[in-house]
Amino acid sequence: MQTRNTRAVRTVRSAALVLLGSTLLTGCFDGSSSSSGSSEPELNTNLFPADGKLEATIRRTTGGVPHIKADNLKSAAFGHGYAQAQDNVCLLAEAMVKARSERAKYFGPGEENINIINDFSYKAQRILSGAEQEYESLSPESTALIDGFTKGYNSYIEETDPANFPQRCQDQPWVKAISPVDLMAHYRIVGQYASGGQFATGAVFLAIPGEDLAEAQPKPVMTSTDASEFKSVSGDARLMAAAKTDYQDMGLGSNAWGIGKDMTEQGKGALLANPHFPYTGHRRLYQAHLTVPGYLNINGAGLLGTALPLISFNENLAWSHTVSSSRRFTLYELKLKNGDDLTYIVDSSNNRSTAHL
Template sequence: MKPNLLFTFIIVSFLTYSCTSQEKTKTQIAWDTWGVPHITADTVEELFYAQGWAQMHNHANLILKLYGGARGKGAEYWGQEQFGNDRLVHTLGFDQLADDWEKNQDPELKIIYTSFINGMNAYATLHPEAIDEKNKVVLPLTTKDVNMHSMYVIFTRFIAGNDLGHIQQWPDMGSNAYAIAPSRSASGNAMLVQNPHLPWWQEFLFFESHLNLKGKNMYGATLVGFPGIAIGFNKNLGWTHTNNTIDNADTYELNLKGKGYLLDGKQKAFETSSKTIKIKLKDGKMIDEEIPILKTVHGPVVNKTENKVLALRMVGLDKPNMLLQWWRMINSNTFNEFESALKMAQIPFWNVMYADKTGDIFYLFNGLVPKRTENAWAYWDRIIPGGKSADIWSEVHQYADLPKVKNPVNGWLQNANDPPWTSTIPMSLNPNDFPGYMSPQSMSFRPQRSARMLIEDESITFDELVDYKLSTHLEFADRILDDLFIAIDASDSELAKRAKIVLQNWDRTADADSKGMLLFYSWAQKFNVWNDTNYKEKWNIDKPNTTPDGIADPDRAVQLLEKTVRELETKFGSLDIAWGEYYRINYNGKNLPANGADGSMGIFRVAWPGGRNDDHMFVGGGDSWVGVIEFGDTVKAKVLLSYGNATQKDSPHYGDQLELFSKKELRDAWFTKAEVKSNTKRIEVMTDNGFREKK
């Protein structure tokens, strides 16, 4: 080859390689018609930079509010009403804990956090118009914000939510989960149902995204402000979480003596410090409020009276890599890899339900369970009196100790916030094989309905699984109506007999057009479904999915029905009002008929009430993220993020999926390259300074 031709060949080859290489590594966000970002990147840094950018695009003001509150500076930024939350953050020591976590976190997680925060800050810098003036004070964001926000949510809303009195605000917060084995699947493929039930606001909102790292597709959702995917799937496997019946926080009531408290009958001094909280007044002026912080050997003091204090002890404070474990889970390709991620034991809460392409299904009672001295659940499920050092635990059970089931003979696994023992029916886990404090023994009507739908179907299709997920049939109605009708027939109540006609004609569902649901629901609220003494036959672990049964006091049941009839006829003039006329979705200006109800009714489609007026009741939470996935040669998935994937006030995706929720429909998850391309609304390409829209 002549020299000049050789030189030309080299230059052309170099330019061709450079262009190809540049094209290959170009990170982009393809936004689909539901506001879901499909992010393609070749490096972890650019992937999470893009996810941070995308979260800010959809939730900028919400993220700033959440991060500002998690810093313990809400009162300084937004006023006196945030003071209680700030005091909690500082009392629990999250500020110092976040510094400790940053020092000890895995280098890979530090890269993820740094990239995620850089992407969020870049969006805020380039799009100041998207941010309300009152929220700009939170900027710039830092990696410490991610740590403080994640610990705030996980510790105060989940691990210690009950101990801090927060769960009472969201009494039906929970989840459903199914894993179907090939032996029970009509297609011969394993299937999975993902279905958390959380409030439809603030720190409980999910963010949906599709991540493609070097050609590996990962899809799912995480809580707003968290990087990565916490409930998700790839082409080989998927998992979901449900709140488990785990007790991994304890509140201790300690008697005061002198300037200290009693421990084993002897006075012990508090570890004392203080924190100054700035408070912004309505006129814009700042004042300082100093709060005393007391700490016992049990943990920080969260309440104090004249003679006693309450101290809180929580697991997980020494687990700084929680979000890294989720990243390892979504990157797994086999069950062994997935289980290795679980054995990191960084995630202190939540059951895990799993299914994969090879046909494996798996359930784990996941979390950090303290090793305790007293064996009984009831001993720890309370405010623990006195100051015995023997009650202070320090170690937790290892992965090997936790209840788990893989590939059960019945071909399915379920969890609807019931204890692990009823993940299969018949039960394959024996509670006597585990410490008594591991989990209680119970199975309420929602998990009973959950199990019943699977028990009655020997060959489950994908479409049937979708129908089961969306089912509003009431297990409690099936259990109790026959006994209620007998009680009505034995009475001379004309009001009750009129009600019986409506209830006999009712389809026993909570669909929007169901007539009789309002009557039954109103009666059931008075009857008190949760009270075991209301039943002739109490719940029995030997018959976990068919008890309780029978009405212990038929006369009382009829009297409550009479009272319900009078109330409904006075208010509505009728007993057969359609459920959706009364129960409504009222979210971001949308007003739609609702379906579902709180899970106490034995409904799998949970939509629990969050408010009401004289004429209507409104959905406040329930089905949040929904995913139904089949792991065949290609992944088949239907999903829904009930309230939409954005909260920015000008976003078209703020509540845009509620129409589907109202109609009991899911949508396709666009997972493959072809699906994403055909449903892309616009594309943003990464530059040296954020992202720009591709023309």
């Protein structure tokens, strides 16, 4: 997709700065991850650069839409991560803080202790620890996308003076380099928008049994935080959990229409995607065009932080996704053993057995 109005932006090539009509990003990496992730899979030049050097050209057209071209998928994701950081660094940094369960650490307890309750809930749901465990099993394609996007995001963070970030996150310590595992943890939160995410506002915290809940008050790790602010966490968790009565309404929706060639002026099929997602916040969509000659050529939009557009089209096909109303979780009420809140009854019929939480 090209337009006549192309914005001139700076070119970044190693340490040299040259003014051109596109941005050329380069970065030299040894192929190792900044986290405990796996080494790069057997080299596929469509996915990974043969020399380990990441390079992408970013051309922005009308409206600032980035058109990213690279010789391999990891470099294309590298450019995508850089472009997203340019445009949404504060939102992306906040999303990574949430994925690491560090909102209370940097932002304090929050209104009605929501940051503490969220942090605890995401830890209980193994958002970060699960990403650490599963990162090793990623496919080569997913590894290229996640590692490349991470490198691009970090490249922008490392070369930008914190004083030049938007006012919302200017000079903030939580705007920092991330690991591929951090990004994958963010994807695990995104994957819970229509399911487990609804239990991150009190219900998981209340899984602490009986009177032990009153003792489950968190301890502040930042000296600037008043310890007295943490005393009402369990009470707030109870109120939030009790206030949630409708687990059917997610506040999301979407639709799409596929139109056959007999109904269009150009005589070709068409797809209209109509996602009902917000224009602000972490759930906003971001448009980008990614090209790897002979391998990939897609233009579309995805949720912030996703390395590949989710609602897209190429020269042959267009695709969308919609919000499903089906439920992907089931609530069970366990019968606990008398006098032992950490043991529940598995079968209360003729043969009674117990299991420990």
